[in-house]
Amino acid sequence: MKIIYNKIFLEHNTGNHPENKGRLIYFTQLSNSKINYDESILKLVHTKEYVTSVKKHCLRESSLTLDTPVCKKSFQVAVYAANAAIKAAEEKAFALVRPPGHHAGKNFGGGFCLFNNIAIAVQDLLNNGKKVFILDFDLHHGNGTQEIFLDKKNVIYFSLHQSPPCYPGTGLVSENNCINIPLPYGTSDADYINSLEKKLIPILYSFNPDIVAVSAGFDSYYKDKDSLGFGIGFNLTTKSYKKIREILKPHPSFFVLEGGYKPESIKEEVDVFVK
Numbered sequence: 001m002k003i004i005y006n007k008i009f010l011e012h013n014t015g016n017h018p019e020n021k022g023r024l025i026y027f028t029q030l031s032n033s034k035i036n037y038d039e040s041i042l043k044l045v046h047t048k049e050y051v052t053s054v055k056k057h058c059l060r061e062s063s064l065t066l067d068t069p070v071c072k073k074s075f076q077v078a079v080y081a082a083n084a085a086i087k088a089a090e091e092k093a094f095a096l097v098r099p100p101g102h103h104a105g106k107n108f109g110g111g112f113c114l115f116n117n118i119a120i121a122v123q124d125l126l127n128n129g130k131k132v133f134i135l136d137f138d139l140h141h142g143n144g145t146q147e148i149f150l151d152k153k154n155v156i157y158f159s160l161h162q163s164p165p166c167y168p169g170t171g172l173v174s175e176n177n178c179i180n181i182p183l184p185y186g187t188s189d190a191d192y193i194n195s196l197e198k199k200l201i202p203i204l205y206s207f208n209p210d211i212v213a214v215s216a217g218f219d220s221y222y223k224d225k226d227s228l229g230f231g232i233g234f235n236l237t238t239k240s241y242k243k244i245r246e247i248l249k250p251h252p253s254f255f256v257l258e259g260g261y262k263p264e265s266i267k268e269e270v271d272v273f274v275k
């Protein structure tokens, strides 16, 4: 599987924030992928008012929310990240982007997210008549993605995440087409794989999507445990991600990077999917 990457993703400058350019340190030797710059795709899922407000925050370098700092270039970088997600969907590739996206909803950002990269790519696929299954294995619940697709046709959102208590505090129960699997702090491979086998497989196989869109967050990897604060994290090893790879094998899939705050977590587990 090909990686979509561009050095522009290092230019969303957040200083010492956990979501910083150092996360991609192991990939900086990659050559730059050609990525479109098209702001109009933001409208696929976000309101015009929200897009304008993000632009203003970036121009003033004033944080979007308390936990989401931005710099002057962040708007432009975030537009490239969303376009990279669309390219990943077209090429069945892995979009190695930042800022991440799954906490951004129609009219809100936060949780280090400006625009919902994967949701923009998924809405584009839905508009082209495709049936899409979204798998989100980031440690956190993708509240933005759920808000965007709740009750929409031809799409299922399936998330495994830590809850409670963990940011953003949503995803405790399933709602219609949004299937939520809350798991406790320190979840092991055995319990995680059990959820994949008992819950993910039956729903994925019976839905039979044209494509699977994966919100790939490696803050669920054991090396990231407690990196955002004590009591936050799972004990997953490569075994769990290999199981996900095996389950997805019969389905055309693409991936978009979400969380993962130890550079080695991202390096080691991106390799599981791209090598």
Ligand SMILES: [Zn+2]
Pocket: 138, 139, 140, 217, 219, 258, 259, 260
């Ligand atoms: Zn996360």
